[in-house]
Amino acid sequence: MSRAPIIQAYKALLESQKLTPNKAQAALAERLGLLQTTLVTSEKDEELKGVYIYGSVGTGKSRIADLFSNTIPREVSHRRVHFHEFLMDIHTRLHRLRSQSGYQGDPLFGIGTELVKRESRVLCFDEFQVSDIADAMILKRLFAGIWQAGGVMVATSNRHPENLYERGLNRPLFVPFIKELQQRCDVWHMEGQLDYRLRTSGKEDERDTVFFAEQDAFEASLQESTKGEPLIPTIIKVMMGRELAVHACVVPAG
Structure with missing residues (x-):
């Protein structure tokens, strides 16, 4: 190898x-x-x-x-x-x-x-x-x-x-x-036959984009990822002066 x-x-x-x-x-x-x-x-x-x-x-x-x-x-x-x-x-x-x-x-x-x-x-x-x-x-x-x-x-x-x-x-x-x-x-x-995107255990799931089959699994992972921090809406500036509305995010400290 x-x-x-x-x-x-x-x-x-x-x-x-x-x-x-x-x-x-x-x-x-x-x-x-x-x-x-x-x-x-x-x-x-x-x-x-x-x-x-x-x-x-x-x-x-x-x-x-x-x-x-x-x-x-x-x-x-x-x-x-x-x-x-x-x-x-x-x-x-x-x-x-x-x-x-x-x-x-x-x-x-x-x-x-x-x-x-x-x-x-x-x-x-x-x-x-x-x-x-x-x-x-x-x-x-x-x-x-x-x-x-x-x-x-x-x-x-x-x-x-x-x-x-x-x-x-x-x-x-x-x-x-x-x-x-x-x-x-x-x-x-x-x-491959196993859809790795649906593996929700902590060991397998280390990417910054996650797909879930159930809403409850999504909510649980969201709470774990944000450490209980409050979620707020925000606006992100993108290409050519355009803006993207984000429904909820955690604002980094500082």
């Missing part, structure tokens, strides 16, 4: 019984461990194959992807983000560039290149999906810059790449990106 950081962390979770043995998760951890090792020994602009992980909900694919991003060696720049949040960030950058005086041409390739060179070589995406034509039309040019600069993608999704943006407007224009993605990433099918 590999001695990559993710493998050591995975074994520790098994030994402490915070995870139960699962062949599919172990195999994925091994593949991501190989990627971790290669990232450390490769040149920063060297082209490496990423991993696109797809499968039904609750198979534990996001848990292993989290473990990968949390154990990437410090010398490898990386970013873990929900794919929708990443796209909003890209649209914000694009809007900012187009608002500048003297703007000319298509900056998407440059945004992708600078993203890798200045910020994160490894991009870890949760819930990779495309449903909006505005997103679909920018991905090929954006990722051309990312991949040429040596960027590596590790993504989780509920869909096989060939099913992305299915029945979307002008989908034939999106298909070249799908083909490129399949060349740049190992497409990894994550199988």
Whole structure:
């Protein structure tokens, strides 16, 4: 078994019984461990194959992807983000560039290149999906810059790449990106029957997003997580000057 950081962390979770043995998760951890090792020994602009992980909900694919991003060696720049949040960030950058005086041409390739060179070589995406034509039309040019600069993608999704943006407007224009993605990433099918999102014991449940089948379980976990602190509504500022109303939250002290 590999001695990559993710493998050591995975074994520790098994030994402490915070995870139960699962062949599919172990195999994925091994593949991501190989990627971790290669990232450390490769040149920063060297082209490496990423991993696109797809499968039904609750198979534990996001848990292993989290473990990968949390154990990437410090010398490898990386970013873990929900794919929708990443796209909003890209649209914000694009809007900012187009608002500048003297703007000319298509900056998407440059945004992708600078993203890798200045910020994160490894991009870890949760819930990779495309449903909006505005997103679909920018991905090929954006990722051309990312991949040429040596960027590596590790993504989780509920869909096989060939099913992305299915029945979307002008989908034939999106298909070249799908083909490129399949060349740049190992497409990894994550199988599993137990829905780990419904495991509500303290040992299994360490993510910051939790799904519950019953309202009582949700209320109990909420009380435990907030330590009895009062919940209040608030407003969060998001991209492009917009605001998001939050029904209830705990305001950190200070």
